[in-house]
Amino acid sequence: MAAVQRSNYLPYLQQLLDTQGDTEGVAIESVCGICQENKLDISKSAREFTSSIEPPEEHLQLHRNFVDYLKHDIERTVVLACGHVFGDRCIRGLLAQGSDLVCPSCGFRMAYQGCGHAIAPALIQVEGNNPIRDTFPLTIPEGARDPQNCMECRWRHIRSHIRYALADECISCRQRTLAHVPLDAAGHRAHRDQHMSIGLRQSLDDILALVWPEFVTRETNSSLSKASAESERHQIHVSLLNAMVRSEMEDTIWYRTKAGRSTHLTKEQLRRHTRGMASIEQTLLGWLMDSTREQRRMW
Structure with missing residues (x-):
């Protein structure tokens, strides 16, 4: 039986992201740190669910995925520059408030140090158990370079x-x-x-x-x-x-x-x-x- 890693800090999880199809590997189970309820789709159980969804027509893809995720209390995963992951819907709710986005876990202000403009969260594109580690940028704790300006x-x-x-x-x-x-x-x-x-x-x-x-x-x-x-x-x-x-x-x-x-x-x-x-x-x-x-x- 696979061991379970529960965390919302990407540097702890990133090496495990591409092994969720391995029954003997370490399983990721992560919920959104904002609502503390919705499961993130990087979780092993969520990825097993999303990989079983029958692909709809292309023009219905986004709507169908949104409905299926909503029905099963799953959120797409976004990562902040500080390395913490959250649910996409919850992050968009914070952004809708109009103020600068601050990481709910560590207090990191999502703004460029030089110009002060907002840093956009990065969406982790999850497609079943397919490898995903190269589909989104490195976080700062992983060695990403801070460009200072937008x-x-x-x-x-x-x-x-x-x-x-x-x-x-x-x-x-x-x-x-x-x-x-x-x-x-x-x-x-x-x-x-x-x-x-x-x-x-x-x-x-x-x-x-x-x-x-x-x-x-x-x-x-x-x-x-x-x-x-x-x-x-x-x-x-x-x-x-x-x-x-x-x-x-x-x-x-x-x-x-x-x-x-x-x-x-x-x-x-x-x-x-x-x-x-x-x-x-x-x-x-x-x-x-x-x-x-x-x-x-x-x-």
Whole structure:
């Protein structure tokens, strides 16, 4: 007979999540720590029930699952960044109150330390006894990295870096011009290209980190190959993004390249530069938002 582990702390439970189909293994039995009544669907007895539910038509899937769960006092399991698991319905009830979500078990405030915006709980997708440990992000006690800011605030930070890298002139060259320090044309162009290349590449790396965060998992067999594939895809997309931005810059961006002169860009050149910058930002932001819709939630 299987031993029973009762806990709502994921670091104690996570290695057991994929073994609930093993009759000799350790069985998880967990109830929601908020209502103290509803059984979480990561529990062995609940997963045995959910795996026996006859699959309905696809368009009725969510409604049917909700009704079956409600009828048997089962809740889908969500995990907070602090590692505690609760019932989805009970957590949504707390969120509906409008205040910041605080973990009922440990008091952890579900907000990013940098910007203060809310951290969304992560749903643990349970499908019968199928492996699930790689379907939701690591919690902080398991070694997850705290990004400090939400995705929107990180995008604003990245956008400011892009604007700095693609400015019509770099700050150091502008300061030299204002100080009437002669600039060598070849040196100026080389410095400008290096400034733009390094700054742009870093910004694109940051964007990819938002779209595909580093795949840190609980070291299951499937996760190792997935982490390798994610890393390769990351490098490919950074290169594609870099080529796309460079191509658009050639058509729409004007730079001050005549070193040592006091002449300024014409109004038309400035307008084209502004339009080009806006076009690049919108392209990157659109690509970012389209891609993140396909990704799992992250802390």
